[in-house]
Amino acid sequence: MSSEQEKLIAELIEKGLAGDMDSINAIEDRVLRSKVKSGLAKAKRAAKNAAVAAAKESSPEESSAEIMPSDHPNQKFAFMIEEKFPDSLADTLNDTHIQIKPDQWFEIASWLKSEPSLYFDSLQCHTGIDLGENMLEARYNLHSMKHDHKIEIRIAVSRDNAHIPSIEQIWRIGDWFERETYDMFGIFFDGHRDHRRMLLPEDWEGYPLRKDYEVQETYHGIIIPKVKEGWE
Amino acid sequence: MGVVHGEEMVLNIGPQHPSTHGVLRLKVKTDGEIISEITPVIGYLHRCFEKHCENMTYDQVIPFTDRCDYLAAMANNFGYVVAVEELMELKVPEKVEYIRVIMAELQRIASHLLALGVYGLDIGAFTPFLFMLRDRERILDMFEMTCGARLLYNYMWVGGVSHDLPKGFVETAFQFLDYFEPQIEEYNKLLTYNKIFIERTADIGVLPQDVAISYGVSGPNLRASGVKWDLRRNDTYSIYEKFDFDVCIGDGGQGTLGDCWDRYYVRMLEIKESVKILRQALAQMPKDGDVHQALPKKIRPPKGSIYSRTETPRGDLGFYIESDGSPIPTRVKMRSPAFTALSVLGELAGGWMMSDVISILGSLDIVLGEIDR
Numbered sequence: 001m002s003s004e005q006e007k008l009i010a011e012l013i014e015k016g017l018a019g020d021m022d023s024i025n026a027i028e029d030r031v032l033r034s035k036v037k038s039g040l041a042k043a044k045r046a047a048k049n050a051a052v053a054a055a056k057e058s059s060p061e062e063s064s065a066e067i068m069p070s071d072h073p074n075q076k077f078a079f080m081i082e083e084k085f086p087d088s089l090a091d092t093l094n095d096t097h098i099q100i101k102p103d104q105w106f107e108i109a110s111w112l113k114s115e116p117s118l119y120f121d122s123l124q125c126h127t128g129i130d131l132g133e134n135m136l137e138a139r140y141n142l143h144s145m146k147h148d149h150k151i152e153i154r155i156a157v158s159r160d161n162a163h164i165p166s167i168e169q170i171w172r173i174g175d176w177f178e179r180e181t182y183d184m185f186g187i188f189f190d191g192h193r194d195h196r197r198m199l200l201p202e203d204w205e206g207y208p209l210r211k212d213y214e215v216q217e218t219y220h221g222i223i224i225p226k227v228k229e230g231w232e
Numbered sequence: 233m234g235v236v237h238g239e240e241m242v243l244n245i246g247p248q249h250p251s252t253h254g255v256l257r258l259k260v261k262t263d264g265e266i267i268s269e270i271t272p273v274i275g276y277l278h279r280c281f282e283k284h285c286e287n288m289t290y291d292q293v294i295p296f297t298d299r300c301d302y303l304a305a306m307a308n309n310f311g312y313v314v315a316v317e318e319l320m321e322l323k324v325p326e327k328v329e330y331i332r333v334i335m336a337e338l339q340r341i342a343s344h345l346l347a348l349g350v351y352g353l354d355i356g357a358f359t360p361f362l363f364m365l366r367d368r369e370r371i372l373d374m375f376e377m378t379c380g381a382r383l384l385y386n387y388m389w390v391g392g393v394s395h396d397l398p399k400g401f402v403e404t405a406f407q408f409l410d411y412f413e414p415q416i417e418e419y420n421k422l423l424t425y426n427k428i429f430i431e432r433t434a435d436i437g438v439l440p441q442d443v444a445i446s447y448g449v450s451g452p453n454l455r456a457s458g459v460k461w462d463l464r465r466n467d468t469y470s471i472y473e474k475f476d477f478d479v480c481i482g483d484g485g486q487g488t489l490g491d492c493w494d495r496y497y498v499r500m501l502e503i504k505e506s507v508k509i510l511r512q513a514l515a516q517m518p519k520d521g522d523v524h525q526a527l528p529k530k531i532r533p534p535k536g537s538i539y540s541r542t543e544t545p546r547g548d549l550g551f552y553i554e555s556d557g558s559p560i561p562t563r564v565k566m567r568s569p570a571f572t573a574l575s576v577l578g579e580l581a582g583g584w585m586m587s588d589v590i591s592i593l594g595s596l597d598i599v600l601g602e603i604d605r
Contacts, residue, residue, distance in 0.1 A: 078558075096537070121442075121445050121446070122445050122446075122447070122448060123565065124539070124541070124548070124550060124565040124567065125447060125539055125550045126554055127552050127563070127565040127567075129554060129562070129563050130563075139552070141539045141550070141552070143459060145445060145459070148466065148467075150236070152539065170574075171446055171448070172443075172446045172447045172575075172579070173446065173447050173448035173575055175570050175575065176572075176575045178572065184282070198274070198275065199274065199275040199277060199278045199604060199605075200278065201275070208280065208283055209282060209283060209286075211286075
């Protein structure tokens with residue numbers, strides 16, 4: 001590599017770090033362009049490591065909480081999400097599920113489906129659960145037909161503000177799944193194009209699968225029989 | 233001369249209609265004979281399966297799973313007990329595994345026979361239905377011989393099965409298979425390659441692969457679109473890895489890949505594969521062994537949750553179970569294959585003629601008990 005080229009690459013990397021990617025993408029020579037890009041990635045990593053090291057020095061207690069993922073696929077996926085969408089995880093890494101915050105869910109979901117190395121093209125199961133203490137949770141079991149790997153995503157919301165972005169347009173089965181979860185738990189899916197009850201009548205009161213659900217007295221003048229206490 | 237008004241008309245099919253295979257209502261918007269929009273309305277058979285599960289012990293749930301998919305009750309039992317056993321990390325004796333596979337495959341044949349026969353009936357062919365029901369009866373007789381019930385068995389329990397196979401079961405099963413195999417050829421002659429039947433099903437309701445996956449369509453419906461995906465192979469459970477069988481996929485034999493005829497024919501091919509599995513399982517099954525040996529005294533899974541999938545005649549049956557360590561499940565969610573199959577109907581049926589809707593709906597092989605739960 002000539003010194004002239006090296007100089008050019010260094011210049012472009014600096015531009016890239018400043019956020020100017022257009023001039024890099026405009027390079028005609030493919031070899032040169034990939035060299036610049038790899039250099040840029042290296043520089044970014046170094047900068048991040050330096051920042052982490054600085055954070056460690058300034059607050060040693062907090063840095064010990066920074067956990068690297070183990071070999072378990074679930075932790076790797078969670079780490080990838082955290083890298084792509086900073087501050088989106090709501091819990092530490094574990095082997096069974098990925099707990100995320102509701103706000104960025106739509107973006108994360110579309111990325112999970114489109115990212116070639118993940119390619120979660122199938123929403124296997126979606127359900128809600130009543131955690132008690134005023135909390136509800138939506139759970140998504142995703143599966144990739146191509147790579148044959150799976151994850152479970154959990155999103156907890158409080159009852160007073162039970163809103164989660166809808167992923168109905170990403171996985172079409174989400175349409176009916178989300179309607180059922182709304183029907184049974186009263187979690188609202190923002191952006192759903194057909195947000196109605198699924199199994200129960202439109203004018204039913206309450207959300208039956210919540211633990212504190214009480215059956216309404218009458219429905220259109222028909223008295224609803226109460227469940228017998230205990231089983232004989 | 234007056235002006236002809238082309239207005240859209242809303243037509244209700246069901247909830248009480250023989251070709252909806254249960255209590256399903258279809259809100260159909262038609263422009264003359266062409267369907268412009270179709271909305272399935274479900275919930276007429278909702279029996280609060282999931283709410284009931286939260287009020288009873290794990291083993292009391294099993295009879296309820298029977299009643300969800302009443303045409304493949306064994307397969308539903310199987311799916312549920314596999315999920316609970318996985319949660320408890322329970323290992324069941326080999327003989328039990330063999331019995332379960334035998335029952336599940338017999339059930340697959342019975343369920344497919346009914347699906348195919350009724351499909352013929354929807355299209356207007358009456359005779360194949362009678363032939364298939366006649367042969368299904370012999371399978372139900374075998375179930376009755378084993379556990380006393382013909383439709384809703386409560387046969388598979390967590391850790392075992394309710395009864396050992398009766399004396400003479402293996403011989404009866406072999407006799408049935410010897411009788412049954414040539415019958416498949418007869419069905420093919422009667423229905424599969426019938427010109428009218430092909431005209432009514434080939435090239436109708438084509439389901440592309442990506443749409444099928446996005447809608448979570450599974451089982452024979454997915455395989456008919458050319459996706460080689462079978463949980464018995466791809467995410468193997470029980471002892472399916474011991475058997476040699478093919479995963480049948482559609483090939484557009486009479487029209488386009490993923491049309492109604494393909495969905496029909498994949499089921500026919502699967503019956504043959506089930507016969508293959510049955511012959512192997514019946515021959516290899518250990519003679520002795522106590523089927524109650526591994527039954528736990530108290531079913532008390534550890535705290536945690538599981539999502540477990542099995543392959544029923546209708547597709548991927550998933551059970552999501554959340555346990556808090558008590559003998560009563562906190563949450564049981566049943567992800568039913570017929571539910572996802574029905575959800576694609578709106579996408580499939582748009583643009584087809586009114587008479588094709590019956591063809592398309594029949595080819596999806598839905599059971600309303602499982603959709604509404």
